[in-house]
Amino acid sequence: MSVVILDFGSQFTRLIARRFRELGAYSVILPGTASLERIAQEEPQGIVLSGGPSSVYDTQAPRPAPGVMDLELPMLGLCYGMQFLAHEAGGNVKRAGKREYGKADLTRYGGQLFAGIQGEFVAWMSHSDSVTELPQGYEVVAETEDTPVTAIENPVTRRYGVQFHPEVVHTPKGGQLLANFLDICGVRRDWNAAHIVEELISDVQRQVGEEGRVLLGISGGVDSSTLALLLARAVGERLTAVFIDHGLLRLGEREQVEAALRPLGVNLVTVDAKDEFLGALKGVSDPELKRKAIGREFIRAFERETAKLGHFDFLAQGTLYPDVIESAGGVHGDKSGAANIKSHHNVGGLPEDLQFKLVEPFRTLFKDEVREIAQLLGLPDHIRMRHPFPGPGLAIRCLGEVTEEKLDILKRVDDIFISGLREFGLYDGCSQALAVLTPIQSVGVMGDERTYSYTTALRAVTTDDFMTAEWARLPYEFLATMSNRIVNQVHEINRVVYDITGKPPATIEWE
Ligand SMILES: Nc1ncnc2c1ncn2[C@@H]1O[C@H](COP(=O)(O)OP(=O)(O)OP(=O)(O)O)[C@@H](O)[C@H]1O
Ligand SMILES: O=c1[nH]c(=O)c2[nH+]cn([C@@H]3O[C@H](COP(=O)(O)O)[C@@H](O)[C@H]3O)c2[nH]1
Numbered sequence: 166m167s168v169v170i171l172d173f174g175s176q177f178t179r180l181i182a183r184r185f186r187e188l189g190a191y192s193v194i195l196p197g198t199a200s201l202e203r204i205a206q207e208e209p210q211g212i213v214l215s216g217g218p219s220s221v222y223d224t225q226a227p228r229p230a231p232g233v234m235d236l237e238l239p240m241l242g243l244c245y246g247m248q249f250l251a252h253e254a255g256g257n258v259k260r261a262g263k264r265e266y267g268k269a270d271l272t273r274y275g276g277q278l279f280a281g282i283q284g285e286f287v288a289w290m291s292h293s294d295s296v297t298e299l300p301q302g303y304e305v306v307a308e309t310e311d312t313p314v315t316a317i318e319n320p321v322t323r324r325y326g327v328q329f330h331p332e333v334v335h336t337p338k339g340g341q342l343l344a345n346f347l348d349i350c351g352v353r354r355d356w357n358a359a360h361i362v363e364e365l366i367s368d369v370q371r372q373v374g375e376e377g378r379v380l381l382g383i384s385g386g387v388d389s390s391t392l393a394l395l396l397a398r399a400v401g402e403r404l405t406a407v408f409i410d411h412g413l414l415r416l417g418e419r420e421q422v423e424a425a426l427r428p429l430g431v432n433l434v435t436v437d438a439k440d441e442f443l444g445a446l447k448g449v450s451d452p453e454l455k456r457k458a459i460g461r462e463f464i465r466a467f468e469r470e471t472a473k474l475g476h477f478d479f480l481a482q483g484t485l486y487p488d489v490i491e492s493a494g495g496v497h498g499d500k501s502g503a504a505n506i507k508s509h510h511n512v513g514g515l516p517e518d519l520q521f522k523l524v525e526p527f528r529t530l531f532k533d534e535v536r537e538i539a540q541l542l543g544l545p546d547h548i549r550m551r552h553p554f555p556g557p558g559l560a561i562r563c564l565g566e567v568t569e570e571k572l573d574i575l576k577r578v579d580d581i582f583i584s585g586l587r588e589f590g591l592y593d594g595c596s597q598a599l600a601v602l603t604p605i606q607s608v609g610v611m612g613d614e615r616t617y618s619y620t621t622a623l624r625a626v627t628t629d630d631f632m633t634a635e636w637a638r639l640p641y642e643f644l645a646t647m648s649n650r651i652v653n654q655v656h657e658i659n660r661v662v663y664d665i666t667g668k669p670p671a672t673i674e675w676e
């Protein structure tokens with residue numbers, strides 16, 4: 166039972182799902198053109214049509230698959246979604262005289278969607294088209310100065326549309342509006358961290374059965390450490406966690422991870438696979454090929470372990486929703502219509518001849534939600550609030566071919582930067598920070614000598630969900646100190662730059 170959100174390419178689609186979760190409801194995002202069968206699998210109680218960049222009167226405009234609009238379910242259209250509802254039912258949509266972007270006050274509102282909402286209603290707008298003629302059965306239930314048709318509803322068919330975005334924080338009362346839609350759908354509102362933990366545990370037990378043994382890839386990161394605690398509850402002694410030291414870890418990381426994980430009381434095995442990983446990366450400089458090689462080596466390392474530890478049917482990984490969506494279109498990626506941005510080692514980077522059945526309970530969740538579960542399961546805060554570190558490790562921060570020499574340089578730079586963030590009290594204010602070793606060599610002068618050395622790029626970002634991110638506004642003084650320390654202590658570096666690009670248009674990692 167769920168709400169299905171059909172995605173027509175809005176930047177805000179994932180926020181709709183998030184708001185529903187905050188309201189205690191379960192929802193699923195599917196591509197706007199998902200088939201009726203696919204949608205039916207989710208047993209929806211209501212459907213949301215998201216916004217999107219297209220105009221409904223374009224011949225190429227995306228529309229729901231045949232049969233979907235015949236479903237007798239409550240539907241809520243947001244922006245493009247509302248325009249689609251109106252157009253589909255025989256109304257008219259036209260390019261408006263002026264584009265409305267940003268905050269707008271509703272000059273009047275009412276009807277079922279706005280039930281119980283009082284006072285001023287500030288709505289966030291982002292549109293050029295407007296509904297100019299209503300289809301039969303619909304009435305206008307809200308307007309702004311510039312947009313006479315700001316919200317519509319057909320109380321008989323239970324179809325609703327709003328021209329603004331209730332899912333963004335800039336529409337402060339949008340949550341109440343979405344809650345009203347959930348009530349109209351009759352959706353149960355009992356999603357919370359405790360509930361999902363119970364549900365995840367029983368899902369795992371169902372999947373693994375009474376006898377199944379589970380091998381967990383553990384990295385010391387938030388997701389896999391949380392998963393270790395969850396799996397220990399689900400399958401107890403039948404869980405073995407394997408930590409792979411692939412030679413792409415940070416300075417001293419192996420020892421730190423082992424020390425942090427030991428108190429969790431989970432069966433832990435550390436594997437030394439440096440030679441295999443570096444061997445597989447030799448001569449490879451294309452980012453996607455590097456990622457695929459790493460994904461394959463991870464699985465080969467797990468397979469070698471099972472040869473020693475006995476048979477395991479199941480491989481558990483702390484895969485999250487962003488890993489899945491960014492890997493879409495990859496070998497094992499969900500065919501969501503989203504572009505393949507990069508093949509995360511644990512999703513799109515998996516080899517095709519995978520022998521294990523995957524156990525990935527966090528596949529639909531975001532990082533901050535996993536952190537909430539971690540707290541409930543009692544994961545110590547120093548692991549819970551750790552910055553994420555990607556499975557491919559420093560390999561995707563050593564641009565181009567990975568060599569031991571380059572890794573050694575990068576480890577020292579990274580250590581100075583991350584220790585510096587902690588020393589200056591800036592670590593917790595950033596969501597993730599990293600150093601990149603670029604292949605650029607440039608001319609410098611040190612001690613009256615000419616140098617011709619590498620450039621390193623420092624990057625720090627703030628984000629809740631790692632799908633979008635802002636570059637962190639670190640203080641100049643701090644950056645100046647880092648630049649000095651790095652150039653003085655790491656002789657192979659003579660230039661330090663700070664990455665001031667958000668995501669989008671960049672990604673967090675450089676490869
Ligand atoms: N060195 C490793 N050894 C074993 N498994 C690993 C290793 N690195 C990553 N993995 C597996 O790949 C998954 C995805 O990695 P990812 O970095 O996204 O998550 P994480 O390391 O658990 O958490 P974080 O995002 O905080 O780093 C992990 O949850 C884990 O199952
Ligand atoms: O386990 C992982 N395997 C991968 O292959 C991978 N690629 C990126 N990341 C992490 O995902 C988040 C988003 O990164 P990007 O903006 O670079 O896509 C950031 O937190 C990245 O560090 C990975 N994690």
Ligand SMILES: NC(=O)CC[C@H](N)C(=O)O
Nearest residue numbers: 216217244245292293294
């Ligand atoms: N954000 C949207 O959904 C925009 C819908 C439509 N393309 C418009 O500009 O009005």
Ligand SMILES: [Mg+2]
Nearest residue numbers: 386554555556
């Ligand atoms: Mg990690």
